[in-house]
Amino acid sequence: xxxxxxxxxxxxxxxxxxxxxxxxxxxxxxxxxxxxxxxxxxxxxxxxxxxxxxxxxxxxxxxxxxxxxxxxxxxxxxxxxxxxxxxxxxxxxxxxxxxxxxxxxxxxxxxxxxxxxxxxxxxxxxxxxxxxxxxxxxxxxxxxxxxxxxxxxxxxxxxxxxxxxxxxxxxxxxxxxxxxxxxxxxxxxxxxxxxxxxxxxxxxxxxxxxxxxxxxxxxxxxxxxxxxxxxxxxxxxxxxxxxxxxxxxxxxxxxxxxxxxxxxxxxxxxxxxxxxxxxxxxxxxxxxxxxxxxxxxxxxxxxxxxxxxxxxxxxxxxxxxxxxxxxxxxxxxxxxxxxxxxxx
Ligand SMILES: [Zn+2]
Numbered sequence: 001x002x003x004x005x006x007x008x009x010x011x012x013x014x015x016x017x018x019x020x021x022x023x024x025x026x027x028x029x030x031x032x033x034x035x036x037x038x039x040x041x042x043x044x045x046x047x048x049x050x051x052x053x054x055x056x057x058x059x060x061x062x063x064x065x066x067x068x069x070x071x072x073x074x075x076x077x078x079x080x081x082x083x084x085x086x087x088x089x090x091x092x093x094x095x096x097x098x099x100x101x102x103x104x105x106x107x108x109x110x111x112x113x114x115x116x117x118x119x120x121x122x123x124x125x126x127x128x129x130x131x132x133x134x135x136x137x138x139x140x141x142x143x144x145x146x147x148x149x150x151x152x153x154x155x156x157x158x159x160x161x162x163x164x165x166x167x168x169x170x171x172x173x174x175x176x177x178x179x180x181x182x183x184x185x186x187x188x189x190x191x192x193x194x195x196x197x198x199x200x201x202x203x204x205x206x207x208x209x210x211x212x213x214x215x216x217x218x219x220x221x222x223x224x225x226x227x228x229x230x231x232x233x234x235x236x237x238x239x240x241x242x243x244x245x246x247x248x249x250x251x252x253x254x255x256x257x258x259x260x261x262x263x264x265x266x267x268x269x270x271x272x273x274x275x276x277x278x279x280x281x282x283x284x285x286x287x288x289x290x291x292x293x294x295x296x297x298x299x300x301x302x303x304x305x306x307x308x309x310x311x312x313x314x315x316x317x318x319x320x321x322x323x324x325x326x327x328x329x330x331x332x333x334x335x336x337x338x339x340x341x342x343x344x
Contacts (some may be wrong), residue, residue, distance in 0.1 A: 047342030055337040056179040058329035059171060060322040066093075067159060067167035067233060067325070070139070071317050075155035076162065077143035078116040078192055087119050090139060090189060093170055094123035097177035099187070102217050108207035111197045118191035120208045122217045123169075125176050125185040132184035133336055134223040134292070135172065137165025137230060138193030138208065138280060146198060147304070148312035157316040160297075160309065161194060164233025164320065168329045175333060183340040186223065188212070190280050193230075198311075202278050209280035213287025224339060225252050226292035228281040232328045234307055235321040237297035239269050239328075243276030245293035248285050252293050255344060259334050265327035274298060295328060 069089070074082035087103075094101050104120040121139065141158025145151055157163075169187040176185060190212065196205030203210065226249075231237070239260075241253050260269035276282075281292040301308045309315045338344035 050182075050340075050342070052341045053179065053181050053337055055334050056175050058175060058326060058333045060326035060329065062174065063167045063171040063325045063329055064320060064322050066170040067163045067320055068317055070163040070166060071157050071159050075143070075157055076139060076141045077155035078110075078118060078140055078195060080155075083140065086139070087121065087191075090121050090166070090170075094121070094173055094187070097173040099123040099125055099173055100127050104212065104215065104217065106191070106208065106211040108192055108211065110195065111200060111204040116192050116195070116207065118208050118211075120191050120212050121189040122212075123173060123187040123189075124217075125173070125187070126182070127184065127218075129182065129184035132186055132223045133339060134186045134188065134226040134290070135169060135332060135336075136188040136190055136209075136226075136228050136280060136284075136292075137169055137232075138162055138191070138206075139166045139189040140191050140194055140208075142194045142311055144311075145313050146311055148314075151313060154313070156311065156313055158194065159317045159320050160231050160234040160307075160315050161311070164231065164325065165229035168229055168232060168325060168332065171325075171329055172332060172336070176336070179337075181337065181340045183336075185336060186217075193280055202282075205278055206280045206283045210283045210287060213283050213290075216288060221288070221290070223290065225249075225255075225335065226281075226284065226290050227252070227256065227332070227335070228279060228284075228292055228294045228296075229328060229332075230279055230294060231297040231306055231310070232295060233320045233325050234297060234309060234315075235319060235324070236299050236301075236307065237268055237321070237324045238299045239295050240272050240274040240298055242274055242294045242296060244282055244285060246273060247276075249291035249293050252291070256293065256295070256331060256335060259338070259344065260327065260331045263327075263330055263334060265331060268324060268327045269331070 073086040076083045102122040141162045143155045190208035192207035281294040284292045
């Protein structure tokens with residue numbers, strides 16, 4: 001009897017415990033309810049099974065020397081000896097850093113008459129790899145200083161307008177050579193960008209990129225990210241989110257601007273939208289259906305959206321600011337290596 005009664009008590013106790021724990025588990029989510037926080041995007045997961053590579057430092061002193069070397073050839077206006085000499089030097093430099101270089105020669109009409117002889121310089125890092133990032137800039141300079149008050153018919157140095165972007169590409173090539181990784185990178189120097197008609201048709205500009213877009217160096221080329229650098233070296237540079245870039249590749253724009261901010265370059269990469277700009281990326285978008293973004297400085301100095309030095313003789317080596325080269329170059333270095341690491 002006693003035994004039986006004990007067993008019954010034990011059964012009651014067990015049942016009560018079971019009931020209590022069931023109630024507890026049922027109401028627990030409500031006890032600890034946290035405010036709704038959106039789940040972060042899953043892009044921050046490192047790629048498994050590959051060794052992560054630390055993002056290397058981008059050296060602005062070296063980038064500056066690459067800019068200066070181009071300027072020292074004299075203005076890289078098409079159909080001039082300086083233009084030819086600089087092209088040969090660029091090819092040699094990229095090859096020195098182990099890149100496989102294509103010299104894509106082209107001829108295109110100059111809107112004032114005659115024909116330009118141009119060459120797109122396509123420098124490929126590990127061309128055998130399928131996953132690739134494309135970063136481009138134009139390497140020619142304008143053959144007139146039409147926004148200046150004197151010597152308007154003489155070509156400009158184009159230290160910012162041309163040489164700055166290419167200087168960053170060369171330093172990226174040197175960085176990749178010293179810090180190898182297994183992802184493809186294409187660094188393209190477009191020719192004949194900057195000798196178009198300021199008051200005329202859009203397609204008088206960007207003749208090299210127009211040609212490349214119709215004659216891609218790889219069949220079915222579809223880079224993971226495509227980024228154009230233009231006017232990326234002058235004091236007071238400000239990079240806003242350009243219109244065509246936002247239309248075709250809003251995620252790349254956000255990725256680049258957020259990365260620049262996280263690296264401390266928010267002063268240059270401003271979280272503000274601006275209108276569309278005719279530049280090489282437009283013809284890459286239209287001609288090759290590659291969603292390319294443009295990092296281009298539009299500091300809006302009075303009547304000069306691209307800065308007071310733009311298309312004047314003040315666009316010389318003195319306008320170049322190493323801090324700006326560093327901001328853009330370090331951001332591009334992070335984009336390359338963090339894409340490889342799978343965290344961008
Ligand atoms: Zn220009």
